[in-house]
Amino acid sequence: MPDGERPVRPDAGVPLAPLTTLGIGGPAQWFMRAATADDVAAAHRWCRDRSLPLFPLGDGSNLVIADAGIPGLVLQIAIAGTLFAPRRSETVVRVGAGEPWDRTVEATVSHGLAGLECLSGIPGRTGATPIQNVGAYGQEVSNTLVDLTAFDTATGRLVTLSADECGFGYRTSRFKQRDAGRFVVCDVGFALRYGPPTLVYPDVIRYLQGAAVSSPTLNDVRQAVLAIRRTKGMVIDEADPDTRSVGSFFTNPVVSAGVHADLADRAGGPVPGFPMPGGQVKIPAAWLIEQSGLGRGYGRGRVGLSSKHPLAIINRGGATARDLLDLAVLIKRRVEDRFGIGLVPEPVFAGFGDDADVAYLVERRL
Numbered sequence: 001m002p003d004g005e006r007p008v009r010p011d012a013g014v015p016l017a018p019l020t021t022l023g024i025g026g027p028a029q030w031f032m033r034a035a036t037a038d039d040v041a042a043a044h045r046w047c048r049d050r051s052l053p054l055f056p057l058g059d060g061s062n063l064v065i066a067d068a069g070i071p072g073l074v075l076q077i078a079i080a081g082t083l084f085a086p087r088r089s090e091t092v093v094r095v096g097a098g099e100p101w102d103r104t105v106e107a108t109v110s111h112g113l114a115g116l117e118c119l120s121g122i123p124g125r126t127g128a129t130p131i132q133n134v135g136a137y138g139q140e141v142s143n144t145l146v147d148l149t150a151f152d153t154a155t156g157r158l159v160t161l162s163a164d165e166c167g168f169g170y171r172t173s174r175f176k177q178r179d180a181g182r183f184v185v186c187d188v189g190f191a192l193r194y195g196p197p198t199l200v201y202p203d204v205i206r207y208l209q210g211a212a213v214s215s216p217t218l219n220d221v222r223q224a225v226l227a228i229r230r231t232k233g234m235v236i237d238e239a240d241p242d243t244r245s246v247g248s249f250f251t252n253p254v255v256s257a258g259v260h261a262d263l264a265d266r267a268g269g270p271v272p273g274f275p276m277p278g279g280q281v282k283i284p285a286a287w288l289i290e291q292s293g294l295g296r297g298y299g300r301g302r303v304g305l306s307s308k309h310p311l312a313i314i315n316r317g318g319a320t321a322r323d324l325l326d327l328a329v330l331i332k333r334r335v336e337d338r339f340g341i342g343l344v345p346e347p348v349f350a351g352f353g354d355d356a357d358v359a360y361l362v363e364r365r366l
């Protein structure tokens with residue numbers, strides 16, 4: 001053990017369901033928290049010496065954990081700290097991976113820095129935001145992320161990755177695809193500017209018009225986003241059972257303009273769509289699900305769809321991971337039968353090995 005390093009003493013058999021927003025899943029074989037990048041390095045060595053996998057955990061808000069739990073060491077990243085470094089026309093805000101994401105947004109908004117305000121109310125920790133390039137209401141972290149520091153488990157070293165090296169896409173990155181599980185994010189840097197808020201999303205514009213706010217501030221947009229999200233069960237609230245979810249369970253499919261046009265024939269009418277780069281069209285998965293006969297509030301025993309949003313699968317009480325997979329498979333099959341589009345889940349599945357239902361769910365078929 002290198003000098004000054006804290007000993008690695010993980011706990012065995014720690015229940016993980018309470019550490020997730022769904023409240024589903026079995027225990028961690030081993031569990032501990034990392035407060036520094038050195039803790040991450042030490043945990044990695046501990047795993048390597050025992051040939052055990054290491055699984056980084058944030059707040060479990062984008063995670064479906066198997067009923068059997070997660071093998072190896074689950075390392076909850078608790079690295080704290082936020083630094084504001086002014087640099088000519090912008091300020092680089094460097095945030096520890098363990099900082100609650102909404103606290104990061106609130107701090108930048110209260111400093112008058114634009115760029116993250118539309119991402120208010122998204123649950124989870126800052127270090128997880130690059131994993132799926134979190135986004136909402138017209139912003140994604142990739143719009144402002146400059147670089148991040150991560151522990152590379154392939155080389156055992158701390159590396160700095162620029163935004164270009166992160167391979168960001170719509171709700172994805174290299175950390176979710178080709179390099180899933182390789183990097184443990186330790187801190188994230190955002191380059192933000194003093195300026196007006198982003199105001200592109202129709203819901204937000206309508207909300208502010210309704211509130212008679214003519215020149216919205218960053219905080220006006222933050223409060224509007226929080227209010228809109230609450231009506232959709234998209235802000236974690238212990239008192240609201242519709243928030244026992246991972247947020248949107250499926251991503252919005254992105255298809256060619258031709259496929260989008262053909263869908264109108266199948267649907268017997270116009271199909272909503274938002275233009276994307278390269279002439280592609282993003283179709284709301286919520287619309288596809290509702291048009292397939294599974295509306296908000298749909299129940300199936302211990303799981304169901306949120307009464308506020310058809311894209312959120314919720315734990316209605318005592319659900320297992322298998323209950324959840326059964327409903328997710330049913331939704332994917334229904335949409336596939338009706339529209340020929342294979343929805344792809346947004347959350348990460350952990351501890352499922354080669355489970356056939358998970359394999360079917362993550363398969364990309366458009």
Ligand SMILES: Cc1cc2nc3c(=O)[nH]c(=O)nc-3n(C[C@H](O)[C@H](O)[C@H](O)COP(=O)(O)OP(=O)(O)OC[C@H]3O[C@@H](n4cnc5c(N)ncnc54)[C@H](O)[C@@H]3O)c2cc1C
Nearest residue numbers: 058059060061062124125127128134135184185246247348
């Ligand atoms: C009610 C609700 C609303 C939501 N709304 C949105 C939304 O609007 N937009 C959106 O994009 N997402 C949304 N989400 C999904 C989720 O909040 C985000 O994906 C969030 O960034 C996950 O953070 P977390 O700390 O909970 O990560 P976890 O769920 O703990 O982990 C998710 C994945 O990231 C990995 N990971 C976590 N931390 C690290 C780290 N430091 N280094 C490396 N890997 C790591 C994990 O291994 C896992 O693979 C929502 C979820 C809920 C429950």
